Amino acid sequence: MKIAAWQFIVHVMEITGKVIVVTGGANGIGRALCHAFTAAGARAVVVSDIDEPGAKRVAAGIKGVAMPANVAKEADVKALVEKTTAQFGQVDIFCSNAGVGAAGGAEATDADWQRSWDVNVMAHVYAARAVLPQMLARKEGYLVQTVSAAGLLTHPGSAPYAVTKHAAMAFAEWLSIAYREQGVRISALCPQGVKTEMLRQSEAQSGPFLMEGALEPEQVAADVLAAIREEKFLILPHPEVARFMQNKASDYERWLRGMRKIRAGLGLTSGTWDSSASPVPPPRSS
Numbered sequence: 001m002k003i004a005a006w007q008f009i010v011h012v013m014e015i016t017g018k019v020i021v022v023t024g025g026a027n028g029i030g031r032a033l034c035h036a037f038t039a040a041g042a043r044a045v046v047v048s049d050i051d052e053p054g055a056k057r058v059a060a061g062i063k064g065v066a067m068p069a070n071v072a073k074e075a076d077v078k079a080l081v082e083k084t085t086a087q088f089g090q091v092d093i094f095c096s097n098a099g100v101g102a103a104g105g106a107e108a109t110d111a112d113w114q115r116s117w118d119v120n121v122m123a124h125v126y127a128a129r130a131v132l133p134q135m136l137a138r139k140e141g142y143l144v145q146t147v148s149a150a151g152l153l154t155h156p157g158s159a160p161y162a163v164t165k166h167a168a169m170a171f172a173e174w175l176s177i178a179y180r181e182q183g184v185r186i187s188a189l190c191p192q193g194v195k196t197e198m199l200r201q202s203e204a205q206s207g208p209f210l211m212e213g214a215l216e217p218e219q220v221a222a223d224v225l226a227a228i229r230e231e232k233f234l235i236l237p238h239p240e241v242a243r244f245m246q247n248k249a250s251d252y253e254r255w256l257r258g259m260r261k262i263r264a265g266l267g268l269t270s271g272t273w274d275s276s277a278s279p280v281p282p283p284r285s286s
């Protein structure tokens with residue numbers, strides 16, 4: 001079997017001296033990442049977010065640079081990479097972290113499905129398009145995609161979230177397969193509950209099931225930095241997610257039964273057709 005030369009070279013990616021962009025950096029996990037990268041000696045941390053005042057606040061606290069961007073717009077993501085490169089010479093690590101939630105099942109509005117697709121999936125595609133050329137030219141670079149355990153398992157209260165996070169995971173895997181041999185490293189961050197605004201909103205819509213065991217964003221950020229240094233593709237701040245994945249793979253039917261019980265226990269009504277409002281007949285209950 002032919003083994004490529006790169007497989008023998010173990011490069012430890014150091015954070016010190018690196019130029020790092022974090023999207024969704026104004027709050028939650030992104031904000032914690034910005035602080036952790038700064039503490040680890042990054043040369044520049046670019047705090048990017050659609051929330052401009054929030055990005056400025058975080059940047060001011062870490063002597064970083066705020067660059068507002070709506071990651072759902074390719075032009076914004078391209079400009080973010082171009083401006084960072086013009087100011088600091090290159091982008092070493094791009095954390096594509098911004099994400100959105102939306103409650104409901106098939107009946108969720110087209111606007112919610114589209115927003116989830118644009119922010120949770122296409123933003124990663126735009127980021128890859130924008131940074132890969134320079135990373136491939138240098139044969140070095142790191143893309144960190146914030147996905148979710150929902151991208152490996154599911155989210156019982158949100159079909160748009162579960163579906164788009166699965167797509168994001170598929171894209172991260174694909175990037176790793178396609179580009180690692182050319183020097184570009186990829187990690188996918190897949191936490192369960194993290195104590196952020198997103199989780200508080202999810203709790204209001206889908207119940208408190210993710211609050212139990214929820215981690216602080218700082219802890220998740222520390223796991224991300226450790227994974228970058230070790231070059232670990234799959235970042236599981238909740239290690240039990242690996243077991244849940246094994247359960248799913250080894251007995252899909254049992255896993256589905258378990259998830260149905262969780263959903264029933266949450267008393268969720270999303271995903272239930274209001275047949276009076278829909279021309280589509282309601283699904284037969286199983």
Ligand SMILES: NC(=O)c1ccc[n+]([C@@H]2O[C@H](COP(=O)([O-])OP(=O)(O)OC[C@H]3O[C@@H](n4cnc5c(N)ncnc54)[C@H](O)[C@@H]3O)[C@@H](O)[C@H]2O)c1
Nearest residue numbers: 024027028029050070071098099148193194196197198199
């Ligand atoms: N909190 C959790 O329990 C949890 C669990 C698994 C995965 N995640 C993922 O972690 C990532 C960060 O979420 P968080 O929990 O820190 O939530 P958060 O709501 O605290 O932060 C999300 C940030 O993304 C920004 N954002 C939203 N849409 C944007 C857009 N179009 N362009 C640019 N920025 C945008 C928001 O302004 C906000 O600052 C998301 O991808 C989320 O799906 C969160």
